[in-house]
Amino acid sequence: MYTAKFDYFSPKSLGEAHEILKTKAPDVKILAGGQSLIPSLKIRASSYANIIDIGHISELKYIRKESSMLKIGSLTTVAEIEGSDIVASELLILKEAAEQIADPLVRNMGTIGGNLCHSDPVNDLPAVMLSTDAIIAITGPSGTRTVTAEKFFLGSFKTAITPEEILTAIEIPIPGKMHGSTYMKIKKDSGGFTIAGIACSINVDPNGKIGKARIAMTSVGPMAFRAASAEKELEGKELSDELLDKVSVLISKASHPLSGINGTDIYKHKIIAMLAKDAISMSYNRAKGASK
């Protein structure tokens, strides 16, 4: 299948990319790994007069630990995140989410920046960003700005990024001790879209009481979103079966899945409640076991 015609630019640096953006915005799209963009262009769900391929900007490809932050360049592939020792030791939830995305061949091309900018409600990484209090770094014509994950995702395929801007990095606070997190999801087959997914991140105090809790969901609403009611319910309490039941109901109530080829809304409500129980107890036990 052929996409609509476009003009192609392949800048070698961020500066060069911004020079091109200045003259071509707004009818322009950034191409990173292309694993969401190219299929969308091929079925002509979208088209742009200008495509700017940032794939050759090597300064955007890194994973590093800087004091208490994990910093990931936007062009880092999902496979690189999946295989990173730093990610495995400092932020297991991100590794777990990465290895569940699509299939290995797609993960070899798809990037974290592309996944976030696409803001497809079925994409897994937005929920992970919400649950880990990630900060998104963006460069534009007037320099660099940062946005919290909470303020970055605005809706289905909508983010706070403007056509003149480029997402350059993701900065995630590295959790301390007594913290546990996990990402769980259901999909039909290897390359299939997420039917429902949940990112959970929990701190516990030495008495086993939950401190900060973050719960965010994939594919059960118009975009990834946090379940504030469930977070509040968990905080200050020890985890029990009764509390899990109560919280899973809150999470199901906060969800607004649509019926579709992957199941009815009723089914998805049940699935998200089940995933919530598993993910919260896994995170809680990990926090008590002090593994990240």
Added chain:
Amino acid sequence: MSKSKISLIVNGEKVELEVEPRKLMVNALRDDLGLTGTHVGCDTTNCGACTVIVDGKAVKSCTMFAVQASGREIKTIEGISKNGEMHPIQKAFIEKHGLQCGFCTPGMIMTSYWLLSNNSKPKEEDVRKCISGNICRCTGYQGIIDSVEYASEMMEKEKV
């Protein structure tokens, strides 16, 4: 909407191409370079029949523009045999019935080639996970998994 000039290495040889930016890698390989071993299956990033190796990593060439490959090194199914002799993975697919109709085979072999270049002794679980982006509608996968494991044994022996 002018054409772009690109320079890349395909199966060890330097290649210069003039392509429309919207030309997919798989179409450039098949139509411009005559390398028809790489197949177009679903054309929707699902089946993996178009799998090639780009800079050492297996990717779906139906989901990549040829222009993105500029300056990169590509390996296709045509590039893994040496002096007319089949690669051990190819021999193993014949030996262990890793194919029936053969349509998915180039993709399966390229994904296996990538797997074995990173992990010379994969377990069955590793093979299953690695080929999870490649669809075969004939074999039920068991023959393919046996083939990859057999290829790994043959390649280990050749090393000694």
